[in-house]
Every structure is written in C-alpha cells, then in structure tokens.
Amino acid sequence: MSTGATAMASWNFVRKSFYQDSVTLMLLTRDMEAVPGVARAAAMMGTPQNLVLLHDAGLLAAAGEAAGPTDLVIAVLASSGAAAEAARAATERALTARPASGPPGAAPRPRTLAGALRALPGANLALISVPGAYAGAEALKALRAGLHVMLFSDNVPVATEVELKTLARERGLFMMGPDCGTAIVGGVPLGFANAVPRGRIGIAAASGTGLQEVVCHIAAAGDGVSHAIGVGGRDLTDAVGGLMLERALAALASDPATEVVCVIGKPPGPATRARLGDWLGRLGKPCVVNFVTRAARPAGGGSTPPPAATHVAATLEDAALAAVALARGKTPAPVEFTDPPGAITRLVEDAERRMRAGQRFVRGVYSGGTLAYEALGLLEARLADVAPGLTGGGVAHRVVDLGEDVFTVGRPHPMIDGTVRREWIEKEGAAADTAVLLLDVVLGYGTHADPAGELLPAIVRTRRAAESAGRHLAVVASVCGTDGDPQGRSAQAAALRGAGVVVMPSNAQAARLAALIAARRA
Amino acid sequence: MTIGDANRECVRRLQAGGAVLVGVRPAREVLPALGERTLLHAGPPVAWERMCGPMRGAVVGACLFEGWAATAEDAARLATAGGLAFEPCHHHRAVGPMAGVLSPSMALLVVRNEAFGSEAYATLNEGLGRVLRFGAHDQAVLDRLAWMNRELAPLVDGALRRAGGVDLKNLIARALTMGDECHNRNTAGTSLLVRRLAPHVAAARTGDVERALAFMDATDHFFLNAAMAAAKAMLDGCHGVPGSTVVTAMARNGVEFGIRVSGTGDRWFTAPAPKIEGLYFPGYGPDDANPDIGDSAIAETAGLGAFALAAAPAIVQFVGGTAGVALDTTRRMYEITLAEHESFRIPALDFRGVPLGIDVRKVVETGIVPVIDTGIAHRESGVGQIGAGFSEAPMGCFIRALEGFVAGLGV
Amino acid sequence: MEPGHLLAAEIRVVSIGLELFADALGARRVPVVHIDWRPPAGGEPRLAALLARAGDDVDVERGRP
Numbered sequence: 001m002s003t004g005a006t007a008m009a010s011w012n013f014v015r016k017s018f019y020q021d022s023v024t025l026m027l028l029t030r031d032m033e034a035v036p037g038v039a040r041a042a043a044m045m046g047t048p049q050n051l052v053l054l055h056d057a058g059l060l061a062a063a064g065e066a067a068g069p070t071d072l073v074i075a076v077l078a079s080s081g082a083a084a085e086a087a088r089a090a091t092e093r094a095l096t097a098r099p100a101s102g103p104p105g106a107a108p109r110p111r112t113l114a115g116a117l118r119a120l121p122g123a124n125l126a127l128i129s130v131p132g133a134y135a136g137a138e139a140l141k142a143l144r145a146g147l148h149v150m151l152f153s154d155n156v157p158v159a160t161e162v163e164l165k166t167l168a169r170e171r172g173l174f175m176m177g178p179d180c181g182t183a184i185v186g187g188v189p190l191g192f193a194n195a196v197p198r199g200r201i202g203i204a205a206a207s208g209t210g211l212q213e214v215v216c217h218i219a220a221a222g223d224g225v226s227h228a229i230g231v232g233g234r235d236l237t238d239a240v241g242g243l244m245l246e247r248a249l250a251a252l253a254s255d256p257a258t259e260v261v262c263v264i265g266k267p268p269g270p271a272t273r274a275r276l277g278d279w280l281g282r283l284g285k286p287c288v289v290n291f292v293t294r295a296a297r298p299a300g301g302g303s304t305p306p307p308a309a310t311h312v313a314a315t316l317e318d319a320a321l322a323a324v325a326l327a328r329g330k331t332p333a334p335v336e337f338t339d340p341p342g343a344i345t346r347l348v349e350d351a352e353r354r355m356r357a358g359q360r361f362v363r364g365v366y367s368g369g370t371l372a373y374e375a376l377g378l379l380e381a382r383l384a385d386v387a388p389g390l391t392g393g394g395v396a397h398r399v400v401d402l403g404e405d406v407f408t409v410g411r412p413h414p415m416i417d418g419t420v421r422r423e424w425i426e427k428e429g430a431a432a433d434t435a436v437l438l439l440d441v442v443l444g445y446g447t448h449a450d451p452a453g454e455l456l457p458a459i460v461r462t463r464r465a466a467e468s469a470g471r472h473l474a475v476v477a478s479v480c481g482t483d484g485d486p487q488g489r490s491a492q493a494a495a496l497r498g499a500g501v502v503v504m505p506s507n508a509q510a511a512r513l514a515a516l517i518a519a520r521r522a
Numbered sequence: 523m524t525i526g527d528a529n530r531e532c533v534r535r536l537q538a539g540g541a542v543l544v545g546v547r548p549a550r551e552v553l554p555a556l557g558e559r560t561l562l563h564a565g566p567p568v569a570w571e572r573m574c575g576p577m578r579g580a581v582v583g584a585c586l587f588e589g590w591a592a593t594a595e596d597a598a599r600l601a602t603a604g605g606l607a608f609e610p611c612h613h614h615r616a617v618g619p620m621a622g623v624l625s626p627s628m629a630l631l632v633v634r635n636e637a638f639g640s641e642a643y644a645t646l647n648e649g650l651g652r653v654l655r656f657g658a659h660d661q662a663v664l665d666r667l668a669w670m671n672r673e674l675a676p677l678v679d680g681a682l683r684r685a686g687g688v689d690l691k692n693l694i695a696r697a698l699t700m701g702d703e704c705h706n707r708n709t710a711g712t713s714l715l716v717r718r719l720a721p722h723v724a725a726a727r728t729g730d731v732e733r734a735l736a737f738m739d740a741t742d743h744f745f746l747n748a749a750m751a752a753a754k755a756m757l758d759g760c761h762g763v764p765g766s767t768v769v770t771a772m773a774r775n776g777v778e779f780g781i782r783v784s785g786t787g788d789r790w791f792t793a794p795a796p797k798i799e800g801l802y803f804p805g806y807g808p809d810d811a812n813p814d815i816g817d818s819a820i821a822e823t824a825g826l827g828a829f830a831l832a833a834a835p836a837i838v839q840f841v842g843g844t845a846g847v848a849l850d851t852t853r854r855m856y857e858i859t860l861a862e863h864e865s866f867r868i869p870a871l872d873f874r875g876v877p878l879g880i881d882v883r884k885v886v887e888t889g890i891v892p893v894i895d896t897g898i899a900h901r902e903s904g905v906g907q908i909g910a911g912f913s914e915a916p917m918g919c920f921i922r923a924l925e926g927f928v929a930g931l932g933v
Numbered sequence: 934m935e936p937g938h939l940l941a942a943e944i945r946v947v948s949i950g951l952e953l954f955a956d957a958l959g960a961r962r963v964p965v966v967h968i969d970w971r972p973p974a975g976g977e978p979r980l981a982a983l984l985a986r987a988g989d990d991v992d993v994e995r996g997r998p
Contacts, residue, residue, distance in 0.1 A: 026801045026909075027839050042804035049651070057805045108850050109969035111857045111888050116947045118856065120966040124942055127958075129950030134972055137985075138949055147947065148939045152954070174939050188944045188963050191954060227940050255940050416953070445957040524998075526989030765993030785993075883987050886980055887973045921980065928986050932996015 008039050011084035012064035013074040014046070028074070028091045035090055037083025038076055043091060046071040113141050127190055128177075129153055135178060136160035143167050143175065150230065151177030152191050155405065158239045161232065165243035174251075175244055180230035181208030184215065191230075192415060194444040195484030199224015201323045202258035204248035206235045206265030209368025209442060210292060210316055212480050213507055214264055216489075217320030219482045220505075223327060226257040231265075233369075238269030242276060249279045260286045262323045264316065266373070267291040280310050286326040287311070290319035292374050315508035316374060336512065338505045347502060348516050354472035355435055360521045362514045363428035364399030364438040365421055366390075367414035371440045371480065372401035375511040382515040383522075392424070397518065399438070400424060415447045418454030425455065429462030429473055435521050436474045436514045437462075440507060441492060443481025452479075452492040456499050463500065474517055475501045478510040528765030532784045533861045533879045535763070536824075539756030540636045541690040543748055546679040548671075550626040552643060553614045559590065560607040564622025564817040565775025566790040567610055570601045574776030574812055579657025579903020580621035581606070586659055587667050588625050594659060610790075612771055612782070616643040617754045617817035619746060620655035620899055621776070628667070629675030631748055633690060635755040642755035644747040646670055646678070649740065650907060655816075657903025673730040674737060680729075681722035688718050690752040694826065695865050697745070698876070703834040704749040705818055705827030706895050706910055711745030712738070750817060753824035760784055767927060768860065769880040772823045772892065772915055776815035776899075781919045783882055786926050793918030798898050800911015801839075812901040814913045819894045825863050825876035828895040828912065829855045833868045833876075837895055837910075851893060852877065858884040858892065882927065885920040 025043040032041035042059050044050040046067030054060040059075035067073045074091055078084040110116040117123055126142035128135055132155025139149045143164065151164075156178035168175035176183055182205070183190040187198050194212055196219040203225065205211035215225050229251070231244035245263070252258045261283055268276055268291065280287050290313040311332055313319035322332030337344050362379060366372035372390050376399045380386045387394020390401040400407075402414040402421055414421050428434050437459075441451050448454055459475055466473045477496055481489040493503045504510035550556060561584050563577060573581065578598070585597035585606070600606060611618045618624055630643040648666060652658040682688065693714045700710035716738045723734055738744050754771075761770040766784035773780055780790040795813035802808070821827035828851060831837060835848035849870065855877040856862070862875030880892055891914045898909040946965040948955035955967035974980030990998040 026803070029804055030801060040804060044804075053804070059804065108853060109967060111854075111890060111969050111971075112884070113947065113949075113968065115857050116949075116966045116968050120945055120947065120964060123945045123947045123964075123966065124939065125944055126947045126949060127954055129948075129954060130970060131972075137973070137981075138970075142947070142949075152950065172938075185939060186942070186944055188961065189957070190944075190946075251938065251940050445961075446953055523993050524989060525987060525991050525993060528993060529989075767987065883984055887984055889971065889975050924980070924983050924987065928983050931986070931991065931993060 007079055008077050010059050010061045010075060010077045011081065012059075012061040012076075013088045014063050014067045015072040015074070018070075018072040025072075028094055031090045031094050032074075032076060032087040035083060035087045037079045038087050039079070040077040041087055042073075042075045044073055044075070045069060046073045113138075113145060117145065124148060125150060125185075125190075127152065132156050132178070136164065139164050139175070139177075140167070143171060143173055146171065146173070148174040149176065150180055150183055150190055151175070151232070152181055153177070154179040154233070158234060161234060161240055162243070165240065169243060169247060174229070174247065176230045177232040179233035182211045182228070183230040184225060184228040186227065189445045192442070192444055192446040193228075194219075194480075194482050196482055197224035198226065198257075200226060200257065200259040200327050201262060202226045202252040202255060202260070203228040203262045203264065204231060204245055204252065205229070205263070206231050206233055206245065207292065207370040208233075209440070209480065210264045210370035210374075212368070212442060212444060213316040213371060214262060214320045216480055216482050217317050217506065218324060219484075221321060221324040223324045226255060227252065236265045236268035236272050238271045242268065242272045242279075245276070246279055249283060253283045253285065258285065260288070260323045260327045262319055263287065263289045264319065265291060267293055288313055288319050288322045288326065288332070290314070290316055292316065292370055293377050315378075315506070316370070317506035317508045335506075335509070337509055344513065344516070347513065348520065351436070351472070351474035351502070351517050352520050355474075355521065356471045358432055359435040359471055360396075360433050360518065362397045362436045362438055362518045363431070363434045364514075365424045365428060366399060366401045366440050367403055367421060368440050368442050368480070369401050369403050371442075371507045372399050374507055375399055375438060378508060378511040379515050382512070383518055415442050415451075418448065418451070421455060422458035425458040426462050429466055432469075432471065434473065436476055436517050438510060438514045439475065439477040439501075441477055441479045441481075441496065443479065443485040443487040443489060443492060445486065447487075450487060452487075452495045456495065459501065460499050474514075476504060476510050476514045476517075477501050478504050478507045480507065523765060525765050525767065528763050528785060529768055529860055529879070529881065532760045532763040532766040532768045535638070535760035536756060536768070536879060537861070537864050538637045539759040540634070541694075541752030541755045542634050542636065543631060543682060543688045543690050543752075544634050545632045545682050546629050546646070546675045547632055548626070549624060549628050549630050549643070552630060552632060552641070553616070556614060556626055557607055558626065559605065560609060560626070562609055562611040562614055562616060562618065562622070562624040563775060564611060564618045564620065564815060565773045566778055566780030566792050568608070568775040568777055570606070570608065572777050574815065575901050575903045576655075576657035576812055576815065576899050577621040577623065577776055579659055580623035580654050582903075583654045583657070583659030583663055584623045584625040587664055588627055610773070610775075611817055612773060613788075614643070615641060615754065615758060617750045617773075617820050618645060618655070619647070619750065619818045620816045620897070621657060622817050623654065627671065629671050631751050633748070633751040633755045634687075635759045638759040640755065640758055642751045642758060644751035644754070646674060647741055647744050647747045649737075650743070652904060652906055656899050656906045658906065659904065669730075669733075674734050677723050677726055677729045677731065677734045678719065680726055681719045684722040684725060685718065688715065690748055691865060693718075693745070694749060694752060695867070698826075698830055698833045698866055699869055701834055701836070703821075703827050703830040703837065703895070705746070705821040706837055706897065707834045708743045708745040708749065711749060712742060715745050715748060746818065749826065750820050753820040753826065756824055757820065762787065765931075767882045769823055769882060769892075769923075772819035772894070773817045774814045774819065776812055779814060779916050779919060781915070781923060783923050783927060786923065786930060789926055791919045791923040791926060793916035793922070796913045796916055798896060798911045798913045800898055800909050802898070802909035803907075806900070806908035810900050810908055812899040814894070814896060815899055816896065818896065819915070822892055822894050823880065825859070825866055825878040828893045830866065830868060830876045831895065832870050835870075854890055855892065857888050858890050882920050882923045885917070886924050889917070891915045891917055891920070
C-alpha cells in the first residue's frame with residue numbers, strides 16, 4: 001500500500017490469468033467509482049503500458065506492479081480500506097452477475113412501412129388511423145407498396161380520396177375509406193367491429209355504425225356475414241362517385257360465399273345513384289339497399305327506381321332482416337316494434353305518467369353517426385320541431401352525434417371514452433323540458449371495454465336529480481352488439497335495465513318509442 | 523431516369539464495388555493534385571483558425587515531419603501566416619482517422635476498386651496513445667513516423683506485391699463474423715491481415731522485418747485504416763449518380779460534421795460536430811472530450827461500424843446497454859437505408875446483410891439519424907484517446923442535403 | 934376471384950396509428966405488425982413538402998413525376 005493524496009491511499013487486487021474485454025473493464029471502473037469513499041479506480045489488464053498508465057494516475061501499488069499481461073489488476077484510490085474492499089466486491093459481483101437482457105430476437109417496432117413489410121412478409125392490408133393531415137400520404141405509400149388499405153382517418157381532402165381510389169382501382173386493390181371505421185373481411189374484424197358468425201350475407205357500407213347495426217341484427221336473426229366491406233363515408237357522393245362501392249359490389253358478386261348483398265349508406269348523389277342501378281343490376285344476386293334517410297326523402301332515395309331484384313329497406317334493422325329473409329327465400333317484412341302493441345303502450349304510459357308538465361322533448365345523445373342520423377330521420381317523420389342538424393343545437397327535439405369532428409378535436413372518440421357523453425347526458429337530463437333521453441350503446445372490438453358502465457353513473461345521477469326536482473326522465477337505448485363481442489350484449493343490456501333504462505331491440509325501435517312518448521307530451 | 527432509378531443504380535454500384543489493397547506508396551506519388559505545402563485533414567473543409575486541438579497538433583507534427591518548420595512554434599506561425607494550404611482528405615480520394623492529417627511524404631495504403639478502375643488511400647495506423655492523429659508531435663512521434671516511412675511502408679508494399687494484393691472486401695466479410703465491426707473493433711481484421719502479410723513480409727531480403735511484424739502485432743487497430751480506405755473506395759464508386767439521394771461520405775473535423783450525397787456532387791452539407799456519449803478511461807471525463815472527429819464514419823457510410831453493431835455486441839457496454847441494444851441499433855439503421863449488403867452479413871441476424879445505402883430522404887422522414895461508434899479524443903493535442911462511445915450524425919446535415927438536392931432537380 | 938384478391942386471402946395487417954386496433958387484432962391471433970409511427974419529418978410541413986418533391990417517381994431532369 002502506498003500513500004497517495006491526503007488521506008487517500010491506493011489498493012491493488014490482482015486476479016491472475018483472468019482476461020476480460022476492455023469494454024467490460026471500463027464498466028467495472030465506472031461501477032467502482034460510484035462506491036462511496038473511492039476517489040478514482042481502474043480495472044486493467046497488467047500489460048506494461050497499462051501499468052504505466054496506472055502509475056501515472058496514482059493508482060499503482062506493489063501488488064499491481066507484480067502483475068503480468070494476462071492478469072487483471074483492480075486498482076482503487078480510496079479514503080479507507082473498507083471503501084477499497086467495497087469497490088473490489090462490486091467488481092466481483094459485476095463479473096459474476098448475468099446480464100439483464102431483453103428477450104433475444106425481440107425486435108423493436110418498425111418505424112416505417114418498409115420496416116413493417118420486412119417484419120411481416122406477405123402483409124396485404126394497411127389499417128391506417130393517423131391524423132388526417134398525414135393519412136393520405138400514408139395510404140398512398142401503402143397502395144404503392146401493393147397493400148389493400150382501410151383508412152379509418154377522416155379530414156382527408158376529397159381530391160386525395162379520389163386520387164387514392166383511382167390508384168387502387170388501377171392496381172386491383174381495395175381502398176376502404178377515408179372515414180371508414182368498420183369492416184369485417186374473411187371473418188376478421190377491422191377497426192370498430194363486432195363478432196358475428198360467418199355466413200352468406202355480404203355487406204357494402206358507406207357507414208361505420210350502420211354496418212355494425214346491420215351485422216348485429218343479421219347475427220341476432222341466426223344468419224351470418226361473408227364479408228362486410230366499408231367504403232368510406234363520402235364514397236357515394238358525386239364527388240367520389242362510388243369508386244369503392246363499385247369495386248366492393250363486383251367483389252361480392254364474384255365471391256362464392258356471398259348469396260345476398262346488402263348496401264348501406266346515406267343517399268347517393270344523383271349521378272352515382274344512376275350508376276348504382278347498373279352495378280346492382282349486374283350483381284346476379286338478391287340485394288337489399290338502405291340509404292339512411294331523413295323524412296324529406298323516401299327510403300330508397302330519389303326518383304330512379306332500383307333494379308327489380310333490389311329490395312328497399314327503410315331502416316338498418318329492416319335491411320338486415322330483409323337480407324336474412326331473401327337468403328331464406330322468404331319475403332322481407334319491415335318491423336315497427338318487436339314487442340306486441342300492448343307492451344309498447346304500457347311502456348309509453350309508464351314513462352309518460354310520471355313526467356312533470358313542461359317535459360316535452362326527445363334529446364338524443366349518440367356516439368355513432370349513422371345511428372344518430374337514422375334516429376333523427378325517424379323522429380322527424382313523427383314529430384314536429386326536430387332540430388335538423390346533429391350538433392346538439394335547437395330548442396325542441398334534438399339529436400347530437402358526439403362523434404362529429406367538432407366534438408372530437410383533441411378528445412377521444414365517444415365510442416372509446418365516455419367522458420363527453422356523460423357531460424351531455426347530465427346537461428340534457430338537467431334541462432326541465434327534456435322528457436326522453438335517447439341513447440346508442442355500441443359494443444365490439446376497439447370500443448370501450450364497458451360502454452354501459454361508462455354511461456350508467458351519469459344516467460343514474462341525472463335521473464336522481466330529475467326525481468328530486470319532481471321530473472321523471474325516460475331513458476331509452478339500444479345496444480348495438482352481439483354476445484360474441486368482448487363486452488357481451490346480454491350483460492350490457494342487463495346492466496342498463498338495472499338502472500331503469502328501457503332497452504329496445506334496435507336503434508330504429510328505440511327512436512320510435514322515444515317519439516311515441518314525446519308525442520303524448522305535445 | 524427517376525430518383526428511384528438513380529438510387530437503384532447507386533446501390534448497384536455500391537454492392538459491386540471492390541476493395542483490394544495493392545500497395546503502400548508515398549502520398550505525393552499517388553495524389554498528383556496535392557500541392558506542395560498542402561496538408562489534408564479529416565472531415566469537411568476547416569480553416570486553421572477554427573481547427574480543434576488534436577488537429578492543430580497534428581498539423582504541427584506534419585510540418586515538422588516534412589521539415590517545413592524546425593520547431594512547433596515555427597510550424598504554428600507558418601500556419602497562422604497562411605503558409606500552408608488545407609484540404610479535406612476526401613477531396614483527394616483519401617480518408618484519415620481522428621485528425622486525419624496527411625502530408626506529401628507520408629506513406630499511404632493504396633486500395634483499388636477494380637469494378638470502377640479507381641483507388642482510395644489512407645495512412646498506416648500508428649497505434650494508440652501519443653500518436654500524430656491525436657495531435658502528438660514530439661520527437662517520439664516523428665521518429666515513429668520516420669521509421670514507418672523508411673522501414674514499414676516498403677516492407678508492406680513489397681509484401682503486397684508478392685501476395686498479389688489482399689482482398690479487403692473478403693477480410694471485412696470474415697471479420698464481421700468474428701466479432702469486429704471494422705470501426706472500433708478491428709482485432710479480427712488486423713489478425714487476418716497481418717497473418718496474410720506475414721509470410722510475404724518475412725520473405726523480404728532487407729529491412730527491419732522483426733520490428734515491422736512486432737509493430738503490426740502490437741497495433742490492434744492496424745486494420746482500421748485499411749477498412750476505411752476500402753469503404754472509401756467502394757463509396758467513391760457510387761458517388762456522382764445524378765438524382766441519387768444516397769449518402770457517400772460522413773466525416774468530422776472536430777468542429778463540424780459533414781456529409782456528401784451521390785447526386786449533389788462535391789457539396790458538403792455540414793452542422794456542428796456532436797458530443798459523444800460513452801465511457802472514459804481512468805482520470806478522464808466529458809469535460810476533457812473533443813467533439814466528434816475523423817473520417818472513420820466512412821465505415822458507417824458503408825454499412826460497417828455502428829451499422830454492423832449486431833456483429834460486435836461487446837461495444838454497446840459503452841452506453842450501459844445489453845447485447846439486445848446491438849441488435850436494435852443495426853435494425854434501426856435498416857429504416858434509413860435502401861438495401862442490405864450482399865457480401866457483409868451478420869450471423870446474429872441470421873446472416874442478413876448490413877444496412878447499405880443511407881437515404882437522405884429516409885433520415886429526414888423518420889427522424890432516425892445514422893449512429894456512429896467512435897473513439898473519444900482529448901480536446902488538447904497530444905493526449906490521445908480518452909474513451910469510446912456513440913455519436914449521432916446531426917439531423918441538420920440531412921435537412922440541408924435534402925434542400926440542396928431538391929433545389930437541383932429539374933434544373 | 935383472382936389471386937391477391939382481398940376477400941380470398943388470409944388477412945395480414947400492417948397497423949399505422951391507433952394501437953388499440955393492432956391490439957384487438959393481436960387478441961384475435963390475426964397476424965399484425967404495428968408501426969411506431971410519428972409524423973414524417975418531425976411534423977414540419979416544410980420538410981414534408983421537400984420530401985414530397987423527392988419521391989421515387991420524380992424524374993430527375995423534369996423535377997416531377
């Protein structure tokens with residue numbers, strides 16, 4: 001031991017014939033210098049050059065001087081023998097410890113499409129949900145790489161949509177979207193989608209929750225879905241001209257598993273409607289169309305009569321049931337209510353009897369755009385003074401679609417997070433002129449794990465507050481889902497009923513019931 | 523021709539490029555454009571006034587070596603007075619590690635890229651510690667350089683002729699399977715090269731054979747300079763393809779980091795040289811460190827060094843990482859390159875080729891910059907290497923390169 | 934139905950954006966890889982515009998596709 005700086009002394013520990021990698025040695029140095037009381041340390045092989053270095057650093061002691069080139073020298077400049085020993089012990093631990101390593105071969109997530117294609121060779125579909133400003137470029141890259149695309153994002157310019165769909169047509173690819181939230185291809189649910197049995201009914205939909213409502217009713221009726229292709233909310237407008245719908249219909253026409261085709265969307269533009277007639281005529285299979293509509297226009301939409309084999313349905317539920325009927329060789333029959341008339345009357349009276357004077361209006365608080373639109377149309381057909389938009393304005397009957405852009409800037413979609421819906425439920429429930437709250441509860445992959453549970457606290461609070469002010473709030477809902485969904489339709493419906501919510505078999509029936517109740521309050 | 527076509531052609535040339543070490547010759551013999559009183563240096567252009575400590579020290583040493591000045595002070599005065607010209611090694615098909623100072627009398631490794639009929643050059647590696655490339659210029663350094671010129675260079679040159687040249691591409695490919703990445707880890711490459719040369723050195727009738735062989739044995743990084751010249755030779759072969767966005771050089775002068783791109787000719791795109799994240803030898807720390815310096819990033823430009831880190835996992839311990847970090851580093855570099863090398867493959871990645879052909883556009887798009895593993899020099903001249911670690915090429919270089927590239931399109 | 938047609942194929946998905954969609958597919962054992970996506974060029978429109986002018990299909994002499 002030789003004396004170095006004041007109160008510091010150097011200790012050397014030599015391990016004979018103990019070769020270590022220079023990098024490992026540098027790590028040992030770092031570990032030792034972290035020990036309290038150690039001023040400086042080094043772990044080096046005992047080559048002559050290294051011994052000189054150790055000497056120059058004031059670290060060399062007698063034991064180290066005697067070391068040879070294949071010996072490991074641990075050299076410590078410390079304030080006490082105990083500190084030096086602690087440093088030595090630290091190196092022992094480090095040398096014998098096994099490295100903590102991640103699972104071998106687990107690669108980091110790729111940052112680019114090229115990286116993703118290396119990681120998953122044979123990838124054939126890009127599911128894109130990035131902000132709209134970037135969505136078009138990502139979809140373009142995917143198409144150029146030969147992938148089909150499902151574009152969940154919205155706020156994509158219509159010119160970009162046309163460019164994408166034109167390129168996709170040239171390449172023989174599917175370009176589903178933009179604003180395509182749902183699809184089921186080959187039994188695989190994509191985006192927000194429900195678990196439904198595979199079967200013989202194929203759907204092409206320019207609507208997310210519309211597609212969901214239809215497939216769920218098909219499943220409830222005991223039939224199944226071959227493919228449910230989303231085409232994007234704007235596809236049927238004349239600006240886009242049904243570019244993806246045409247492709248979807250051609251695919252369903254040649255798909256051997258598809259026996260009946262169902263087309264869902266908002267009413268097409270006039271030019272698109274005319275060409276739609278041709279496409280439907282070429283299907284060679286029975287077809288049902290539902291153009292979710294408002295009171296001003298008939299359910300089939302427009303003056304051009306559809307081809308003979310096309311059945312026109314007035315609601316999403318009717319479209320599903322019609323498709324099932326056609327598949328079974330039966331005649332479709334629209335549904336007003338599933339429950340017998342007596343039961344409906346009792347429901348209406350029950351709700352209405354306990355209301356206070358002044359409670360007059362239906363207030364819809366929706367998460368699904370198409371469901372809100374369908375409800376609005378049904379209310380308009382039966383009531384006066386229904387506010388025309390879906391942004392919650394208006395003083396009498398109104399429906400708000402909280403999935404609209406204005407509500408989702410910087411906030412998660414209401415199908416994923418219930419915060420905004422709870423706020424609206426409480427707001428509408430607190431209004432003295434609200435008679436009926438009308439809700440959709442949408443289940444499936446990608447949506448919240450417990451949509452009913454998300455809403456119930458607000459429903460319960462709002463009703464109690466209304467009761468204490470002498471008002472009875474009727475809450476009418478439908479559950480769009482199946483028991484195969486992660487949330488389980490039966491369980492969700494039971495939870496809602498437990499809180500006094502009237503759960504109707506479909507969105508259309510829920511809207512009709514709400515209208516009946518409000519009609520008695522007029 | 524589209525940009526895609528240009529890049530494909532550039533990568534094709536890069537894959538096809540060869541690198542055979544054919545001889546050792548004096549700089550003035552193989553660099554005809556090298557003016558008298560001209561010194562070459564690492565990195566993009568830099569004036570004497572701005573040079574960092576190690577490079578100034580190396581300049582002084584080169585002056586003394588050439589006999590342009592008698593003392594260090596005279597050498598510095600000569601430089602300050604404008605009596606010397608400075609140019610990047612890259613402008614003369616050469617590369618130099620650390621300060622990379624190269625003078626007319628120095629002996630250079632000559633590497634031929636037969637596929638394109640071109641050559642690239644680098645000095646012989648002096649070893650570690652007090653050496654010229656870290657700015658040391660005392661008598662021991664000058665004596666060693668003189669010995670290398672007088673004895674080592676002719677012996678190696680003669681050995682190469684007897685051997686019919688040494689295929690460096692082959693040695694690099696083998697070294698990658700033996701734990702080297704050919705930038706910070708060269709033990710296997712040096713062993714293969716020295717083993718190949720030794721019988722032919724020993725066959726020399728005259729010269730300091732014993733000392734030459736002992737010198738090469740003791741110089742762990744002897745292969746580095748050869749690997750750098752090989753990378754330079756291969757990359758020069760793909761430089762100058764109009765419309766190509768492939769990076770053909772990355773280099774640092776201790777003050778700035780610069781890149782060159784195949785389709786933008788001789789332009790340098792520069793940004794301040796980054797600091798290096800790493801571990802230090804005993805007694806040194808980050809305050810002592812020189813910013814990133816040297817032409818050795820030519821290794822990463824060719825898919826070696828940190829790009830091939832998956833072949834040399836021991837190095838990640840410099841940043842406290844695990845062997846998984848080595849794999850991830852190479853994998854990340856695939857995101858910014860266009861191809862995988864056909865010859866340089868990594869066993870740990872199931873013999874996948876190293877990431878090849880850095881695309882300026884991909885760097886800007888992904889935000890992933892090339893990573894370089896490198897030695898850390900002391901910022902004062904003459905002290906030497908004080909540690910090792912990783913540095914990142916500055917994004918600014920790639921943004922400027924993209925701007926320059928786009929401005930030149932359709933013109 | 935021609936080969937490569939989506940309806941006849943086994944779906945293998947590249948997910949870009951919301952991770953929950955990739956998770957849902959993974960839970961159903963559908964082959965999926967999720968991209969660690971961030972806005973290209975760090976979200977800078979100027980750089981994104983430069984990149985758009987340097988695409989693979991841009992003709993070098995004309996400066997556009």
